[in-house]
Amino acid sequence: MHYVGMARSNAFRVKDFEAFEAWVETIPELVARRTVNEEGPGTEVVLFVEDCDCGVWPRRRWDETEDGKEGEFDVFAELAEHLVPGSVAVGLEIVVEGNHYLGGSATAVDASGQQINLRLAEIFTLAEQKFGEHATVNAF
Amino acid sequence: MANYTAAAHSNYFRVKDREAFMEWVESVEDLDCWSEPLDGVEHFTLMSTGQGWPSETADRQTGEVTEVDVVSGLAGHLAEGSVAVLFESGAEVGRYVFGYGVAVHPSGEVVRMSLEDIYGRARAAFGAEAEIHEGME
Numbered sequence: 001m002h003y004v005g006m007a008r009s010n011a012f013r014v015k016d017f018e019a020f021e022a023w024v025e026t027i028p029e030l031v032a033r034r035t036v037n038e039e040g041p042g043t044e045v046v047l048f049v050e051d052c053d054c055g056v057w058p059r060r061r062w063d064e065t066e067d068g069k070e071g072e073f074d075v076f077a078e079l080a081e082h083l084v085p086g087s088v089a090v091g092l093e094i095v096v097e098g099n100h101y102l103g104g105s106a107t108a109v110d111a112s113g114q115q116i117n118l119r120l121a122e123i124f125t126l127a128e129q130k131f132g133e134h135a136t137v138n139a140f
Numbered sequence: 141m142a143n144y145t146a147a148a149h150s151n152y153f154r155v156k157d158r159e160a161f162m163e164w165v166e167s168v169e170d171l172d173c174w175s176e177p178l179d180g181v182e183h184f185t186l187m188s189t190g191q192g193w194p195s196e197t198a199d200r201q202t203g204e205v206t207e208v209d210v211v212s213g214l215a216g217h218l219a220e221g222s223v224a225v226l227f228e229s230g231a232e233v234g235r236y237v238f239g240y241g242v243a244v245h246p247s248g249e250v251v252r253m254s255l256e257d258i259y260g261r262a263r264a265a266f267g268a269e270a271e272i273h274e275g276m277e
Contacts, residue, residue, distance in 0.1 A: 006231040011273040046276050088262055088272040092237045092255050094229035096147045099174075099187050102227045104239030106258035108265070108272070116265045118258045120227060120241050123251065124151075127223050127243035130251045137223040137243065138152045138183065 003097035005056035008048035011035050013087035017043040020082040027075065029058045042084040047091070056093050057107075076109040083111040146192035146230025152176060152183035154219035156246075161217040168208050169197040186214065192228045211244055218246035236276055 014020040017034070024032045024047070035044045049055055060070050079089055087110070094104040104120040127137045155161040161184065165171045170190030175182050188194065193210045214224055223246075229239035240254035259274050266272070 006233075006237050008237055008276060010276055013271065040271075044273075086269060086271050088266055088270050090258055090262060090272065092239070092258070094231065094237055094239045094255075096229065099149055099185075102147055102149055102229055102239075104227075104229050104255050106255045108258050108262035110266050110270060114265065116258065116261050118253075118255065118261060120229075120239055120253065120255065123225055123241035123243055123253045126251045126253060127225060127245075130243070131223055131245050131249070135221050135223045135245060136154075137225065138178065 003054060003095050003101070005054050005093060005095040006049070007055060007057045007091060007093040009046055009092070010088075010090040011037065011044050011046050012089035013040060013042040013044050013084040014082040015042050015084050016082070017045070020045065023078065023082060027058055027061060030075075040084075042087070047079070047089070056095060057091055076107050076115055077113055080109045080111060080113040080115075083109070085111045087111065143233035143235075144191065144230065145233075146228060147188070148193045148226065148228040149187035150185050150227065151225040152178060152185050153224040154181060154183055154222040155217045156219045157217065158182070164213060164217060167197070168194055168210070168213070170194045171210070186210075186224070186226070188228075192230055193226065211242055211250060212248060215244050215246060215248045218244065220246055222246065 024030045029049050031050045032045050032047050037044045057075050060072050062070055088108055090108045092106050096102050106118045108116040124137050124139055165173050170188050172189050173184050173186050175184045194208050196205050197208050198205045218224055224244045226242045231237045243251040262272050
């Protein structure tokens with residue numbers, strides 16, 4: 001079943017815009033755009049996903065050093081290396097698969113690489129906690 | 141809003157009166173439902189055929205537009221002990237992405253969460269000094 005997604009970030013600050021842009025260019029699905037806010041250290045940017053069928057944050061890419069093998073990577077771990085200390089990047093993502101599945105997730109990362117995650121599916125757990133073990137909460 | 145798109149549907153839940161539930165679904169524009177047997181018991185899933193959960197509907201006979209609250213409307217049809225979870229997500233291309241879920245108990249009590257909740261979690265984790273823009277511009 002084909003799914004479609006959309007993903008983009010908040011506005012965050014990078015230390016070296018040229019280095020950040022060079023990193024973005026290594027990942028075909030990503031597009032970076034500078035914001036109009038010129039105050040503060042570094043450069044404020046927004047990151048979003050384009051040029052792919054699925055629209056979600058990329059999880060795999062071709063590894064040029066290993067004969068073109070496709071490998072997993074963590075886009076937020078790599079993004080963190082470009083952040084101005086104190087700036088937090090937040091990536092939001094939604095996924096829809098016809099009438100079968102609707103999901104979403106969010107990741108926040110700081111310059112140290114620490115990540116905080118959220119998935120919309122957590123609401124099933126919250127509902128079970130709120131309504132008790134005698135309530136039936138079916139997933140999709 | 142030309143580039144705005146949204147989708148909405150639910151988990152599977154039980155209803156106390158099949159006919160009354162179907163009548164309610166049919167009375168609201170852009171609502172549709174399917175049913176599936178789970179463990180031999182009919183369960184329904186609710187979905188929007190429009191852009192997200194409808195907030196108003198037009199009477200088929202008179203055309204009069206009235207407000208609709210899908211969450212409270214659905215709560216009145218849920219079978220005892222069955223919880224419906226309504227999801228909606230969408231985006232306006234080049235501007236924002238959103239997504240949220242609402243769990244509805246037959247009593248009308250709800251639990252909500254949103255992708256925007258990540259900002260609160262990030263503040264709790266990274267501290268008050270962290271610069272966290274909630275906007276995308």
